[in-house]
Amino acid sequence: MAIHPPERRVWWNEPIEKDEIIWIVIAFLWGLVMFGAMVYWHIEGRQNLSTQAYRIDPALFEKRTAEFTKQFKVREEGTTGIPVARPMAGGDVYMLARLWEWWPVLELEKGRSYRLHLSSLDWQHGFSLQPVNINIQVHPGIEHVITMTPTETGTFSVVCNEFCGIGHHTMVGRIHVVEPGSTAGSKPQ
Amino acid sequence: MAMATAETGVIGGVAARFRTCPASGLKIDLAAQRLIKANAVAAVVFLAIGGIFGLMVALTRWQAVHLLPADMFYLVLTAHGLDVLLLWILFFEMAVLYFASAVLLNCRLAAPRIAWLGFALMLGGGLLTNITVLQGQSSVMFTSYPPLQAHPNFYLGLILFAVGALLGCLVFLGTLVIAKEEKTYEGSVPLVTFGALTACIIAIFTIASGAIILVPTWLWSIGYISEINTVMYKLVWWAMGHSSQQVNVAAHVSIWYAIIAILLGAKPLSEKVSRTAFFLYILFLQLASAHHLLVEPGVSAEWRVFNTSYFMYMAVLGSMIHGMTVPGAIEAAQRRNGYTRGAFEWLRKAPWGNPAFSGMFLSLVMFGFLGGISGVVLGTEQINIMLHNTLYVPGHFHATVVAGTTLAFMAVTYLLLPLIFQRQVIWPRLAKWQPYLFGIGVAGISLFMMGAGTLGVARRHWDVAFSDAALSFAYPAAAFLMLALNGLSAILAATGGALFVVLVVASVLWGKPVDETNIIESLGPMPQRQVGDAVASYGNAGTWKLPGTYILVSVFFTAFVLYYFVNWKYLSQLWPMG
Ligand code: HEM
Numbered sequence: 001m002a003i004h005p006p007e008r009r010v011w012w013n014e015p016i017e018k019d020e021i022i023w024i025v026i027a028f029l030w031g032l033v034m035f036g037a038m039v040y041w042h043i044e045g046r047q048n049l050s051t052q053a054y055r056i057d058p059a060l061f062e063k064r065t066a067e068f069t070k071q072f073k074v075r076e077e078g079t080t081g082i083p084v085a086r087p088m089a090g091g092d093v094y095m096l097a098r099l100w101e102w103w104p105v106l107e108l109e110k111g112r113s114y115r116l117h118l119s120s121l122d123w124q125h126g127f128s129l130q131p132v133n134i135n136i137q138v139h140p141g142i143e144h145v146i147t148m149t150p151t152e153t154g155t156f157s158v159v160c161n162e163f164c165g166i167g168h169h170t171m172v173g174r175i176h177v178v179e180p181g182s183t184a185g186s187k188p189q
Numbered sequence: 190m191a192m193a194t195a196e197t198g199v200i201g202g203v204a205a206r207f208r209t210c211p212a213s214g215l216k217i218d219l220a221a222q223r224l225i226k227a228n229a230v231a232a233v234v235f236l237a238i239g240g241i242f243g244l245m246v247a248l249t250r251w252q253a254v255h256l257l258p259a260d261m262f263y264l265v266l267t268a269h270g271l272d273v274l275l276l277w278i279l280f281f282e283m284a285v286l287y288f289a290s291a292v293l294l295n296c297r298l299a300a301p302r303i304a305w306l307g308f309a310l311m312l313g314g315g316l317l318t319n320i321t322v323l324q325g326q327s328s329v330m331f332t333s334y335p336p337l338q339a340h341p342n343f344y345l346g347l348i349l350f351a352v353g354a355l356l357g358c359l360v361f362l363g364t365l366v367i368a369k370e371e372k373t374y375e376g377s378v379p380l381v382t383f384g385a386l387t388a389c390i391i392a393i394f395t396i397a398s399g400a401i402i403l404v405p406t407w408l409w410s411i412g413y414i415s416e417i418n419t420v421m422y423k424l425v426w427w428a429m430g431h432s433s434q435q436v437n438v439a440a441h442v443s444i445w446y447a448i449i450a451i452l453l454g455a456k457p458l459s460e461k462v463s464r465t466a467f468f469l470y471i472l473f474l475q476l477a478s479a480h481h482l483l484v485e486p487g488v489s490a491e492w493r494v495f496n497t498s499y500f501m502y503m504a505v506l507g508s509m510i511h512g513m514t515v516p517g518a519i520e521a522a523q524r525r526n527g528y529t530r531g532a533f534e535w536l537r538k539a540p541w542g543n544p545a546f547s548g549m550f551l552s553l554v555m556f557g558f559l560g561g562i563s564g565v566v567l568g569t570e571q572i573n574i575m576l577h578n579t580l581y582v583p584g585h586f587h588a589t590v591v592a593g594t595t596l597a598f599m600a601v602t603y604l605l606l607p608l609i610f611q612r613q614v615i616w617p618r619l620a621k622w623q624p625y626l627f628g629i630g631v632a633g634i635s636l637f638m639m640g641a642g643t644l645g646v647a648r649r650h651w652d653v654a655f656s657d658a659a660l661s662f663a664y665p666a667a668a669f670l671m672l673a674l675n676g677l678s679a680i681l682a683a684t685g686g687a688l689f690v691v692l693v694v695a696s697v698l699w700g701k702p703v704d705e706t707n708i709i710e711s712l713g714p715m716p717q718r719q720v721g722d723a724v725a726s727y728g729n730a731g732t733w734k735l736p737g738t739y740i741l742v743s744v745f746f747t748a749f750v751l752y753y754f755v756n757w758k759y760l761s762q763l764w765p766m767g
């Protein structure tokens with residue numbers, strides 16, 4: 001019994017039943033399949049996390065995001081006063097995380113790829129794009145560059161899903177996705 | 190006295206310190222027995238406290254109830270994680286280690302004084318961290334990711350607690366050495382002790398990682414270190430945080446084997462296979478922290494794939510092996526006991542009215558089906574993008590560490606009460622229902638949190654309606670429903686948990702004393718043994734076919750494969766990114 005020493009002292013010579021071996025082989029092969037699936041997805045799949053990341057001084061990231069926002073600002077989001085930036089399709093896009101906001105609001109075109117730069121100015125935050133459900137960890141001092149292609153139009157929200165203090169649940173950002181070429185109520189300044 | 194024994198190697202010389210177990214004939218060191226009791230009681234106390242916190246958290250996330258204000262929610266959530274994941278589990282594991290060494294090996298415990306010192310450090314550290322959290326200023330979650338900073342005593346308490354646990358591990362190892370030298374057993378250590386040994390070895394690795402990360406973090410909190418690298422912190426923190434989950438798995442799998450051995454006379458189908466499966470845990474878990482870094486910036490893809498697959502899947506292989514050999518051992522034993530009809534008579538006629546058995550079997554099934562499958566899916570590099578930091582994560586680990594580990598620990602407690610506390614379970618009728626009540630509740634919280642997570646709901650989040658946010662947003666209505674069902678399940682689970690605590694406390698205080706006349710009945714209902722233990726020398730699949738077990742593992746495997754690929758399908762619909 002499992003609570004007594006093995007009855008045969010030389011237990012390592014006991015034969016292993018065939019059915020046990022079959023199960024072990026199946027489980028092992030399944031592990032290989034699951035390993036292969038991840039590698040395969042890196043080659044053929046279209047949803048992989050970018051590994052492009054750089055060390056950056058939070059103040060510098062803040063400056064770059066501010067410049068980006070100034071350059072591409074098309075309006076303010078409702079009555080909130082938060083600027084909406086509509087960058088050139090296929091270009092670089094900045095969004096910063098800080099206690100407790102994602103800034104600025106972005107307006108992107110459907111079907112175009114953007115290089116999204118993410119970083120935090122203070123604590124760790126969690127970029128959680130809803131309802132698409134893309135979740136990426138955001139660290140202070142690291143600039144993460146992700147190439148992303150929206151495939152549907154609409155209004156999407158960026159929730160924070162890494163606990164960041166008492167205002168964590170108020171931290172919401174926004175991304176609008178519009179048809180290419182449409183002005184969607186926005187006029188460039 | 191103890192020293193003298195070590196030198197002479199004679200147990201009889203200190204006979205006064207032992208009693209003989211009327212059920213097994215084993216000699217039980219009274220010092221070990223006291224330590225097992227103390228650790229088990231401390232564990233149950235923290236389970237009670239942490240469980241109440243858990244219920245409060247779940248009732249807050251149920252939006253219609255929304256029990257706590259935001260600051261209290263984050264505080265209570267921090268305390269919940271600490272009290273149940275660290276204190277309840279580790280105190281209980283100390284009891285398991287002492288049981289699996291001193292009691293099962295028929296040996297005296299090495300250095301009981303050190304073991305008591307360890308206990309005191311764990312208790313002191315645990316209380317210090319708890320008090321610090323309850324004072325506010327340390328609502329950083331039990332993971333305490335920098336730059337979020339807690340009060341220094343938060344880290345100090347954890348360090349003291351870890352040192353105490355380390356002492357317990359050393360006492361366990363010392364006891365193995367003494368048992369070998371004094372030849373208190375023959376041949377190899379029992380499988381259960383072997384499993385506990387794997388748990389202990391991983392625990393030492395875990396505690397070392399904990400020291401490497403918590404000591405600098407503590408120094409940082411008092412101003413001696415200016416900065417903590419946030420990614421490195423996670424890497425090392427999870428070397429502690431995840432590997433310690435492997436400690437839990439090794440411990441609860443050992444307990445599965447122990448319970449079925451005691452109640453059914455089950456033997457491992459093959460010592461070699463089961464021991465190798467335990468050994469895989471040691472070999473392949475060292476970098477499990479990788480799958481907590483799947484969506485962090487600046488971690489290479491090769492590193493992620495390698496560590497989540499090569500390492501993790503070999504550990505998964507270990508669990509999948511136990512997932513067959515444990516029910517297989519039950520089936521073989523039950524068929525030996527005469528339940529041979531059809532594929533499942535052995536299971537139908539199992540002692541379902543014995544809370545030790547029902548708890549163990551529910552733990553096995555839920556750990557495999559809910560915890561295991563969801564864990565592998567969640568830990569798949571790209572799929573993690575859809576699930577990271579959503580409620581899916583707590584959904585997954587409530588299936589592993591609550592339905593799996595906690596329920597197994599509860600189940601074995603029903604045997605420890607008569608065997609170690611020498612008390613009968615006080616209200617057997619109630620005890621019979623306890624594992625089902627708790628099990629169903631926990632299955633509910635696991636499934637509904639996973640459901641909410643699939644819909645995107647963030648974990649550790651006070652307000653799914655975002656009423657105070659500048660930009661409006663709300664999760665879909667289905668998510669609110671999931672959280673309500675989660676709240677209802679939490680009430681069930683908390684009731685089952687409270688029942689457990691009350692049963693244990695009442696039995697220890699007022700249960701009928703157990704002696705040689707009533708020890709067997711005190712273990713609860715169990716099947717008549719038809720064949721003496723001596724006849725079959727190992728699990729003996731050669732004599733008995735195990736059709737029921739094959740069906741069970743086939744169902745499991747099918748569910749696993751289907752669910753795995755469904756998630757890839759979902760992933761393929763996400764916005765392309767790279
Ligand atoms: C009555 C039983 C329990 C209930 C109702 C319960 C419920 C919950 C809920 C609702 C959460 C919060 C999820 C979130 O908002 O992020 C949570 C978190 C957690 N629970 Fe439980 N739980 C119970 C028992 C346990 C047990 C026994 C353990 C460990 C053995 C455990 C470990 C944890 C951990 C580690 C967390 C994560 C805390 C964090 O995110 O920092 N729970 N629980």
Ligand SMILES: [Cu+2]
Pocket residue numbers: 100124125126160161162163164168171
């Ligand atoms: Cu945040």
